[in-house]
Amino acid sequence: MNSIFGNIDDLYLFCQIIRDGSLLSACKSLGLPASTVSRRISAMEKRLNVRLLEKRGRELVATESGKRAYEQLISSMEQLESGIEQILQDSNEVFGNLKVTMPNNFYHGFVGDVISRFLEDYPKVKLEIILSQEQQIPTTDRDLLMTFDLTGLESFIARPLFTARHGFFASQSYLEKHGEIATIEALKQADWIAVDKVWNINLYREQSLEHTIAIRPKLVVNDIAAVITAVEQGIGVSSLPLRHTFGNKKLVEILPEYTRADRTAYLVYRERQHQPRALTLLVDALLKAARTIKYGTDAYHGGTKRN
Structure with a gap:
């Protein structure tokens, strides 16, 4: 399909480079040689008399004109893609x-x-x-x-994908070293391990909010498996999803009458x-x-x- 600006595919190639973040990523997803895509983009820029992409390090990034062009074009390109996919859906194609x-x-x-x-x-x-x-x-x-x-x-x-309930856990070695955690104050003062930077924790008993504690984590690591390992090693206590602790004999549930607010994914x-x-x-x-x-x-x- 041609327009007064040239082949409409060239506009699509330009949008794909911006959407994928790099020339090489766009070429990979489209199955085209980088030399072909680069040549076509250069030819389009020459026809339009405007620089849409510029070299920055090893990558091509959008110029200010390119950013404006992308914002104006991307919606139309997505509609074209959706229209083609809708046609193929009629023949039960999923791609x-x-x-x-x-x-x-x-x-x-x-x-x-x-x-x-x-x-x-x-x-x-x-x-x-x-x-x-x-x-x-x-x-x-x-x-x-x-x-x-x-x-x-x-x-x-x-x-909503699922709702996870959290309890509070430590290792036996941590409790032997630092003492039992039998009160809310003791829980607050413990060495905490967190998976994120939400450091105000609500404590619920039978679905009713009873306490809010502010913690100062000793360790923050953005992977739940790594948090569980750290708890097992006795580094500190943590709020953990019950599903990930079920049957784990290295973990001890503390203050089991309390839970953290359920979290919905x-x-x-x-x-x-x-x-x-x-x-x-x-x-x-x-x-x-x-x-x-x-x-x-x-x-x-x-x-x-x-x-």
Whole structure:
């Protein structure tokens, strides 16, 4: 398809470079040689008499004119992609590139198995998985975020994935060295290990808020498996999801009558009229898998209880 600016594919190539973050990433996702893409972008810039991309280090980045052009073009390009995908959906084709961002423990907990089955069922879908505790706000129809924190995401679709209940845990060696933790004050003064920077913790008893304590973590590490290992090694105490502590004899549950506020994980994506079918199917698969997993109830506790 041609326009007065040349081949519409060249505009698509430009948008893909910005969306993927680099020329090489765009070439990889599109299956095109870097020399071809570079030549076509240069020719388009010459026709338009405007510099859209500039060299910065080893990468091409958008100029100010390029940023404005991308903002004006990306919505139209996504509509074209959605329209083509809609046509292919009529023939039951499922394809496309998806990007999924999630904490590391999500992937190893159950998502990895879902992803493996999904790719077997839909071999024409390509997935980019980013394991990170940091929020990566979805910027395209193909982005999916898994998160506990909906701050700044009010304009997006957020579907509950699962709800996790947390208890408080230490190792036997830590308790022998520092003494039993039998009061709220003792819990507050303990050496804390945290998975994030939420340092004001609400304590609930039978679903009622009774205390809020401010902690000063001795160690912050953004991976729940690493936090559990640190607790096992006697470095300190932590608030841990009950599902990840079940049957762990190296952990001792302290003040078991209290829990932290339940935390709900969400699937977050952009609200668009023509959502890619691949993303719809992946969301459905994740929700179905999450319903089969037990994340913690009143009777579900891990480790060893201390009364």
